[in-house]
Amino acid sequence: MRTRELLPIFLLTLAGTAVAQTTTGTTTTPGTYIPGTTFQNINPNYPIANPFYFEGKIDYEKLGITTPSNFWEYLQRGMHYQDDLFDTGDALSDYQTALSLNNLQKGSCQLVTASTLTGTDTLPATLSPPPCMFTIRLRLAYLVRQTNPAQAIELYGEVLQIDPQRLGVNTLTAEAYVIMAQQATGAAATTAYQNAIAAYKAELALSPVTQAFTALTADTANNSKVHWELAAVYQTLGQNANAVSELQLYLQATQWHSDVYPWRIPLAQSMIAQLTAQLKAPANSTITREKK
């Protein structure tokens, strides 16, 4: 029998191991201690919410879940489908179920705000309904952003309601707006691009470049990805002066950090030169960028 044919059995086996450990691990009196066997009688891989649910991914077979029974378990299985089995269809379905069970509109989850805290600024150990989870929303939004950018934007909005300071979410929002713009025409496209610009700026505002920042890091700009993408939006809108400005910030931000696509750095220099030349003497020349 080939390895691949053994795999479903092995997955079940691993799950069985987790269950076995959950149920047969013993809390013992000293007289029955068995090295290598005596172990806590609660599965250490299954976190008990307190009051937040674990925002991360646990090796699914270690959880001992047969059928998901709540939003967190659906999220975990969805991530297993997506990351381990490359099954985005079932992942999408599980994320949607998770969202329906951890839903702000339906009141099945809540935002934790100052009013959630008790009189002594203490977080209650349990919250009913439970806190809204950001991973469910981020995962689902990423899967639907090409087919339904409006839903993705709505989900990102909920993430920012949960955690307004969360880095990267405004960028994801902006990217969804760009997708929306590319799928639209006319005023709708322009509006979407304008919304993207606002979202990119919101991202930059979360990690401002201050004197103190520069003194600590020697950086005079940051968020190179945002500046690169923002420059592209400006260029698309024909706002070349703004595009040049963003490309210059991109170069500053990459000075000590390079880029995952390092050729963008000389390309940005080239683009700045060309765009600046165009600004000085408008012409019909165009510069092509890769499409996101």
Added chain:
Amino acid sequence: MRTIQHFSILENFTILGLLLGGTALLPAQTPQGNGTESFFKNQDYQPPENCLPCHQRQYNELKSSVKSGYRNVSPLFNGLEVSGNFLSGGLLRPVYANSTVTVSGVPLNTNMFTSSPITLTRQDQAGFCFTCHNAVIERQGDTSTPVVPQLTGLGSAGAAALFGAGFSPTTFRPLRDYVEVDSNGNQLLPPTIGGPPAPGSLPSLAAAGITCDVCHNIGGPDLTRSFYQDGFGNMSLILNHTIEKVGPFNFPTAVKGDFHVASNDQSKISFLKSGAFCNACHDVRVPNLDLQHLESNTNTGGSSVHYYRLENLSTEWQIGPYNSTSNPFGKVTTCQDCHMSNFPFAGNSFYQVGDLNITSPTPAVYAQDFAAVPGVSTEGNYPLPLRQVVSHYFTGIDVPLLSLSELQSRLGPDYPDVFQPGTDTHGLPYSIESRREALLGAAVRIGLSGTDASTTVGGTFNVQLEAVSLTGHRFPAGFSQERTAYVQTSVTDNNGFLIYQSGYVVDKPHPNTGEDAPDGNLNDEDIEHVHAVVNPGAFIQPYATGTGNNGHNNLVFELGPDNGPDDRLYSGAPEGLVLFRNELTRIFLPGDSLGRTDANGNPIKVAGVHYEETFSASFANTVDNYRSLSPLRPTFYNYEVTLPTQAQLSALGITLVGPLHVHAQVNFEHFPPLFTRFIAQTTGPNGPSGAQMNLVDEARIDAYLKNITGITAADVTVDLIK
């Protein structure tokens, strides 16, 4: 859709074996019963030198182990312990039986080691680090003058103090200051706090750390000190102090004289030989409430003691495939089988995990040797048998961050060179640096076979990385939120034009620690997924606990261009750095200040909740221990790589030439440089003590932080279709 693959032994691994492994947790060890106290006559704890005449080899090996002397003088360990005390107001230092400290009116006169069960969080905190690193010395503090004194003040200064007049950071010394003595055995403190040992000083028993006696006086697990009565964490060991020395042999040879007797207690022998012996210190459970995973002490009276899991290594092994027969070797493979054997210098094994054909060193191969020096160790020179013996190198992934002269000045002139050439009689390198590099080389394998076969200019293609940990625990383990393994990936065309990179570092200035220009050293650079500077605190009088004086929060925290970990985990995005590092997180609650300012200079306060990586174990209130690689579990990571368009290539004056070359390799980083810079600053002259504590600085980071690159690698080519 694909199915996940786990390992299979190439030919003789059967379904029956799989089912057995899963449906019944096979006993990993023969039931033995609990350890007990010893009925032999008492004996003071012995310095390792007293064991040397008969156990020369073991002495030499242990000397080079970081868990013996080095850890007690380690600048990083000492700096970490200092920083935790700054934040808490000295709560991590031990109290002893004569303590007059109270907690809500209840006397606090036991520390972590002497509390069984632990019923107060403060008991858990008291000696939190010191207990595993020097349990015997801590225990002696109850009956003799403590080596590490009780602090005379705890908490914020003034009326809010928890004890005395409050904690005094200006007089606070790192633990290592207390481990030197003069020739009469009297404690000799360095003239300056944290500074070089006083002239003529000698290492004391406290400098020796985990000595022969710590392990060989074992009585068994102290189950009630562990939170689940299972012997995990909290240094949950019964340490006897008698002439009964527990070794690994069932029928030991009688020892000459009355220095010690070799134990014949089967339960103690079995415990010493088991992986469970390591559980007491290789699970580290920090007494901070985890806001994502409620865990509490289950012992009677202990329910108010909560914790999160910092080091989770023993649990990982306990529930992992190597504590079963469901692994490529078909038998339980213990801690000792890799860290006390000839591994990884004893030949290779071949097996398959997922899509990867693995060639990896074989564990559990032990040398044949005498357990003691023939001719001096037995009565009447009774002949010693050749036995299967263990190594006492305890090689892990750590090496000293001190020079040889510093090591020898603190730990004695016979302290071995980290880079000592040659091999011992068992064929193992003397050099701990060489051993750890070889160990790392055996830890992980990667493959790229799932990568797309072809792509086009301007197109997007998928690089698929498959990674498998071969370790008995997750990889990396231990202080796994700072120990760092990551994948460096590049895509180049056939002319070497770099199209994509991930897991790269850039030489840059670090003005916060005085490196004002790039220094040509890449070992002191962080990977580019986030940019962070940790607040080291400041010398502010009066002293107060918390972040105001002591920092620990992030002064700078922003996403970098290679932001893989968060994008991959939370969004499922196929891009950016693949990082096998667990993460400490601070969940800020509504109204909390992040500790940095907005563009207008106003403090940023949290309106909802805010999750942010923290590089301080003391400041963390939750942890993600699932980012490291799970043993024998193939894990896949995709990189969606976009090639430049033809127009962009034209602007660059580049013509892409196929095939494209994808290269991936795993690199290992001792600690993130930003973490070491935090330790440098918080223990530096501008930190809470207002004085240089002589532990870490930029020069030390530059000199000793050495990354191990390319511990495993994979390559694949991708056709470029015109």
